[in-house]
Amino acid sequence: MSLEPxxxxxxxxxxxxPAVAGSGLVAExxxxxxxxxxxxxxxxxxxxxxxxxxxxxTATREQVFSxxxxxxxxxxxxxxxxxxxxxxxxxxxxxxxxxxxxxxYPMGWDDNGLPTERRVQxxxxxxxxxxxxxxPGFVPPHDGTDGKNxxxxxxxxxxxxxxxxxxxxxxxxxxxQFEALWRHLGLSVDWSNTYQTIDANARAVxxxxxxxxxxxxxxxxxxxxxxxxxxxQTAVAQAExxxxxxxxxxxxxxxxxxDGSPLHIETTRPELIPAVVALIAHPDDERYQHLFGTTVTxxxxxxxxxxxAHPAAEPDKGAGIAMCCTFGxxxxxxxxxxxxxPTRSVVTRDGRLQRETPEWITSERGxxxxxxxxxxxxxxxxxALVEQLRASGDLDxxxxxxxxxxxxYEKGDKPLxxxxxxxxxxxxxxxxxxxxxxxxxxxxxxxxxxxxHPEFMRVRYENWVNGLNGDWLISRQRFFGVAxxxxxxxxxxxxxxxxxxxxxxxxxxxxxxxxxxxxxYTAEQxxxxxxxxxxxxxxxxxxTSSLTPQxxxxxxxxxxxxxxxxxxxxxxxxxDIIRTWLFSTVVRSHLEHGSLPWKHAAISGWxxxxxxxxxxxxxxxxxxxxxxLVEHGSDAVRYWAASxxxxxxxxxxxxQMKIGRRLAIKVLNASKxxxxxxxxxxxxxxxxxxxxxxxxxxxxxxVVDVATEAFESYDHTxxxxxxxxxxxxxxDDYLELVKDRAYGGERWAAEATASARAxxxxxxxxxxxxxxxxxxxxxxxVWSWWREGSVHRASWPVAAPLREAADGxxxxxxxxxxxxxxxxxKVKSEAKVSMRVGIVRAELGVPAAELPLVEAAAPDVRxxxxxxxxxxxxxxxxxxxxxxxAAELEQPPA
RNA sequence: GGGCGAUUGGCUCAGUGGUAGAGCGCCUCGUUCACACCGAGGAGGUCACUGGUUCGAACCCAGUAUCGCCCA
Numbered sequence: 001m002s003l004e005p006x007x008x009x010x011x012x013x014x015x016x017x018p019a020v021a022g023s024g025l026v027a028e029x030x031x032x033x034x035x036x037x038x039x040x041x042x043x044x045x046x047x048x049x050x051x052x053x054x055x056x057x058t059a060t061r062e063q064v065f066s067x068x069x070x071x072x073x074x075x076x077x078x079x080x081x082x083x084x085x086x087x088x089x090x091x092x093x094x095x096x097x098x099x100x101x102x103x104x105y106p107m108g109w110d111d112n113g114l115p116t117e118r119r120v121q122x123x124x125x126x127x128x129x130x131x132x133x134x135x136p137g138f139v140p141p142h143d144g145t146d147g148k149n150x151x152x153x154x155x156x157x158x159x160x161x162x163x164x165x166x167x168x169x170x171x172x173x174x175x176x177q178f179e180a181l182w183r184h185l186g187l188s189v190d191w192s193n194t195y196q197t198i199d200a201n202a203r204a205v206x207x208x209x210x211x212x213x214x215x216x217x218x219x220x221x222x223x224x225x226x227x228x229x230x231x232x233q234t235a236v237a238q239a240e241x242x243x244x245x246x247x248x249x250x251x252x253x254x255x256x257x258x259d260g261s262p263l264h265i266e267t268t269r270p271e272l273i274p275a276v277v278a279l280i281a282h283p284d285d286e287r288y289q290h291l292f293g294t295t296v297t298x299x300x301x302x303x304x305x306x307x308x309a310h311p312a313a314e315p316d317k318g319a320g321i322a323m324c325c326t327f328g329x330x331x332x333x334x335x336x337x338x339x340x341x342p343t344r345s346v347v348t349r350d351g352r353l354q355r356e357t358p359e360w361i362t363s364e365r366g367x368x369x370x371x372x373x374x375x376x377x378x379x380x381x382x383x384a385l386v387e388q389l390r391a392s393g394d395l396d397x398x399x400x401x402x403x404x405x406x407x408x409y410e411k412g413d414k415p416l417x418x419x420x421x422x423x424x425x426x427x428x429x430x431x432x433x434x435x436x437x438x439x440x441x442x443x444x445x446x447x448x449x450x451x452x453h454p455e456f457m458r459v460r461y462e463n464w465v466n467g468l469n470g471d472w473l474i475s476r477q478r479f480f481g482v483a484x485x486x487x488x489x490x491x492x493x494x495x496x497x498x499x500x501x502x503x504x505x506x507x508x509x510x511x512x513x514x515x516x517x518x519x520x521y522t523a524e525q526x527x528x529x530x531x532x533x534x535x536x537x538x539x540x541x542x543x544t545s546s547l548t549p550q551x552x553x554x555x556x557x558x559x560x561x562x563x564x565x566x567x568x569x570x571x572x573x574x575x576d577i578i579r580t581w582l583f584s585t586v587v588r589s590h591l592e593h594g595s596l597p598w599k600h601a602a603i604s605g606w607x608x609x610x611x612x613x614x615x616x617x618x619x620x621x622x623x624x625x626x627x628x629l630v631e632h633g634s635d636a637v638r639y640w641a642a643s644x645x646x647x648x649x650x651x652x653x654x655x656q657m658k659i660g661r662r663l664a665i666k667v668l669n670a671s672k673x674x675x676x677x678x679x680x681x682x683x684x685x686x687x688x689x690x691x692x693x694x695x696x697x698x699x700x701x702x703v704v705d706v707a708t709e710a711f712e713s714y715d716h717t718x719x720x721x722x723x724x725x726x727x728x729x730x731x732d733d734y735l736e737l738v739k740d741r742a743y744g745g746e747r748w749a750a751e752a753t754a755s756a757r758a759x760x761x762x763x764x765x766x767x768x769x770x771x772x773x774x775x776x777x778x779x780x781x782v783w784s785w786w787r788e789g790s791v792h793r794a795s796w797p798v799a800a801p802l803r804e805a806a807d808g809x810x811x812x813x814x815x816x817x818x819x820x821x822x823x824x825x826k827v828k829s830e831a832k833v834s835m836r837v838g839i840v841r842a843e844l845g846v847p848a849a850e851l852p853l854v855e856a857a858a859p860d861v862r863x864x865x866x867x868x869x870x871x872x873x874x875x876x877x878x879x880x881x882x883x884x885x886a887a888e889l890e891q892p893p894a
Numbered sequence: 895g896g897g898c899g900a901u902u903g904g905c906u907c908a909g910u911g912g913u914a915g916a917g918c919g920c921c922u923c924g925u926u927c928a929c930a931c932c933g934a935g936g937a938g939g940u941c942a943c944u945g946g947u948u949c950g951a952a953c954c955c956a957g958u959a960u961c962g963c964c965c966a
Contacts, residue, residue: 005948035933243966406966459898467965575963606963643907643917645901649962653906655918658931663929673928721908725916737930820933829935832923 002232014667021334029427029785030675034668036633038328038660052790053188057561059102065404066565067093068549069189070573071108071197074174075119076606080652082101083573083625085604087641089572090187091716094601094773096569097188098796104565106552107182107189111171112197112410113541114232117480125150131155138162160479167480171187181626186634188792194433196720198482199546202551203510206544207485209592210426210474211503217435217592218427219474226473228419229409230351234477235423236409236416237540238430238470246406247417249399250318253389255279255296255305263296264396266318268404270389271353271381272325274301274361274370277341281321283309283613288321299394300385301366310335320772327418330407330469346795347417353381369488374512378417391838392859403790422473422498424484424537430468440465446586446596453714454647455550457575457842458601459494464579472584475542481538485511487518498831502532508525549597569600575603575647602714605649613799628657635775636661640849645717663724664778667771670731674764680786683761685805689751690741691856693759694806695813696734700726700763701802702811708796716773723770733818740863752859762805766797817857820872823882824865831889838866838890847885854882 022329096104107540124140214218227236245825251270254262276298283287291307324335326343346353373381389395406415414707429440452458486503504511513534517523523533549568554561589597599818639660644650703726710718741748742756772791846854851874
């Protein structure tokens with residue numbers, strides 16, 4: 001048989017089309033015993049060979065549905081949360097494909113940045129030392145450490161180039177495993193369209209976008225105090241902050257007024273006393289009014305500082321007067337900036353106090369005291385200084401334990417320090433100056449333009465944009481990332497001229513300024529007076545992943561493709577990265593293209609463990625995604641994911657997967673049954689004449705409308721629920737009711753049998769299409785028994801031909817007949833006899849309004865209930881139920 | 895402290911103005927004839943609480959409580 005998935009669509013608008021092409025009777029293609037086992041491998045291979053999900057790039061923008069797939073971080077492991085949210089995207093992709101859209105569904109790998117570095121350190125037992133030379137053929141001390149970390153002291157230092165090679169080697173492995181998982185799950189990704197956030201194209205895109213930001217004044221560098229992680233030795237952006245409780249002690253410390261009287265402040269960071277530049281209280285604070293404008297001297301170091309007023313001081317916190325140091329926290333930075341205080345930094349980038357005694361400490365005892373602190377960690381310095389304060393009598397009482405909220409880098413475990421450094425920024429509306437003027441409002445406008453699903457997620461975007469307090473810091477002092485594509489001239493005196501960066505041609509991108517030479521220079525001029533130096537920093541990962549629509553869509557390398565897919569239709573992602581990935585992508589697109597990067601944002605919720613907590617890593621590792629898929633089957637796991645709506649947290653529920661598995665098996669069995677009766681013969685709507693068959697198709701038409709409308713509004717759960725509910729009614733009631741008639745035989749007129757068979761065929765065809773996005777494996781299996789091509793390239797059903805076949809009959813007949821059948825079943829159930837036991841005589845009381853409906857289906861009800869003599873009477877007391885007025889079973893109850 | 899979301903049967907969740915729903919679990923029964931990875935029947939809830947609007951509130955309004963997340 002010939003499979004041509006891309007062309008062999010079977011339009012639902014003409015369900016009369018010959019059902020079976022090619023050779024072989026349907027009966028021979030339906031297996032005797034159906035099973036879900038092995039469907040993932042079988043159909044995965046067929047889809048791969050047939051290119052079922054290949055993107056046709058000749059499609060126009062209107063025909064295309066483009067998805068900005070989240071590139072998973074390959075150095076982390078995938079967990080059930082990924083399976084959950086990626087399934088949501090696939091449901092949408094499959095629906096849109098069946099709707100006739102050409103789906104652009106790439107897959108990216110986020111292998112850029114710190115997570116990969118850390119994994120490489122642990123996996124190979126190495127660490128990067130950029131001062132070392134490249135060592136060709138380097139063999140790492142370990143090759144996989146089974147999850148055990150190699151202690152930093154035991155890590156072998158390697159050059160940056162060796163380190164990057166190991167990063168690339170490891171990520172290739174990871175990416176293979178991820179792809180295998182996604183294929184097993186049944187994601188309808190176009191696997192010929194993948195990218196890495198570190199590949200040459202991504203680097204070129206990120207560098208080009210950066211240089212254009214620079215040219216337009218949207219990127220700039222600044223020497224400024226900023227948050228700094230002393231462990232990773234890198235600057236950290238606002239979006240990467242995490243406030244955590246951190247234990248400390250309040251120290252009550254005396255400063256001294258000119259007359260020698262003490263003025264007490266309370267601080268958790270006494271080690272910053274050498275960096276103090278002012279004492280600050282609230283302008284309305286009565287207690288300190290008389291001191292504003294005067295000076296005091298610091299204990300131990302004898303530095304003279306002013307007492308100033310600023311509204312950011314909190315009168316009810318501690319003594320109500322705070323020590324402003326450069327820099328203890330972000331409030332200090334605000335005071336320093338707004339009150340134009342001097343800079344007296346003592347904490348260095350490695351988290352220790354600077355080794356030289358600062359020149360602003362002039363007293364002899366002050367210089368002696370500092371010498372004891374020099375080079376110590378902040379903690380060590382704190383302990384030493386507390387002893388000094390105690391000795392000088394300036395510590396009042398004992399330090400009192402406290403918990404304070406402290407900023408951490410989200411991946412770090414030491415509190416962030418604030419150090420002054422030269423960094424690169426991109427405007428994001430956080431500062432209203434230069435190219436940033438009006439930007440915040442413009443980005444809020446983009447947020448209003450974007451269709452969030454669910455809608456309430458929009459406020460998270462708005463809250464974040466409104467709360468920005470600075471531009472986007474993109475430079476990182478790391479190794480494995482996209483280089484900032486700049487060099488700087490080295491002046492004749494040997495200083496580096498950062499104000500006049502040397503910019504490469506776009507055509508030469510990507511470049512590595514640490515190994516490549518700018519135009520007009522020779523390699524020998526690197527680092528010498530009159531020569532140049534390369535920018536050592538790399539861009540933060542988000543500075544690249546904020547460009548995924550451009551990277552995947554072929555922005556620079558393939559403008560024709562880009563025009564067909566951008567702006568994209570949808571960005572699927574998690575709620576946790578609205579402030580980072582979603583927002584930064586909007587920023588880049590707004591600045592570069594003057595548009596949104598996509599029309600819709602589909603936000604998935606969390607997976608919660610049974611304690612209603614976010615699924616923890618340890619638990620996630622117990623149940624690996626592949627283990628889940630193998631245990632329950634991919635369709636079953638997809639069903640669980642599909643049962644949760646966008647934006648809603650969902651429980652990790654094995655029970656829900658079992659229900660999905662049951663549904664998938666039911667699809668196989670019911671389909672097998674229908675095909676065994678109909679022989680897969682052409683289902684002509686004109687053959688549908690029986691009222692019950694028409695009612696069933698009318699009900700199914702309603703389901704098609706509901707499911708279509710639901711998918712259009714990004715509500716895959718409602719689509720599934722409506723379809724699933726109908727499917728069970730179809731199996732439990734309709735199939736049972738028409739079974740006998742569909743088999744045929746002399747008791748039934750030929751037209752009556754033909755009607756049932758035609759209706760069964762139409763219904764099965766429609767149901768398989770409706771279920772295909774959720775259960776791609778089971779539906780494809782059934783499709784292969786009687787159809788050519790892939791159900792996933794078949795068209796989404798439409799209601800009109802079903803309604804036409806219903807010929808004006810409404811859907812109410814199906815539930816009415818179902819209730820009559822249920823009444824007969826109840827008689828047998830209560831008599832505790834088999835459903836196969838016949839009923840000699842039965843009289844059913846039916847609500848008057850339903851009586852004509854049930855009468856029209858009476859032969860089916862009689863057959864399904866095995867009733868010899870069935871009487872139906874209108875019963876006013878039966879308002880919405882069928883009541884059994886009399887019944888006589890064939891054999892007495894046991 | 896501010897914001898967002900949630901609170902419905904034992905569990906997981908639908909239900910946005912008109913007599914409380916589903917699935918799972920539970921109980922009873924059945925089953926070689928599509929399906930034991932099964933079928934039929936049944937029990938089970940004063941919809942977190944307090945007010946208010948309304949002829950009528952799970953649903954709208956105000957407040958309270960608890961839980962989760964985000965931002966200070």
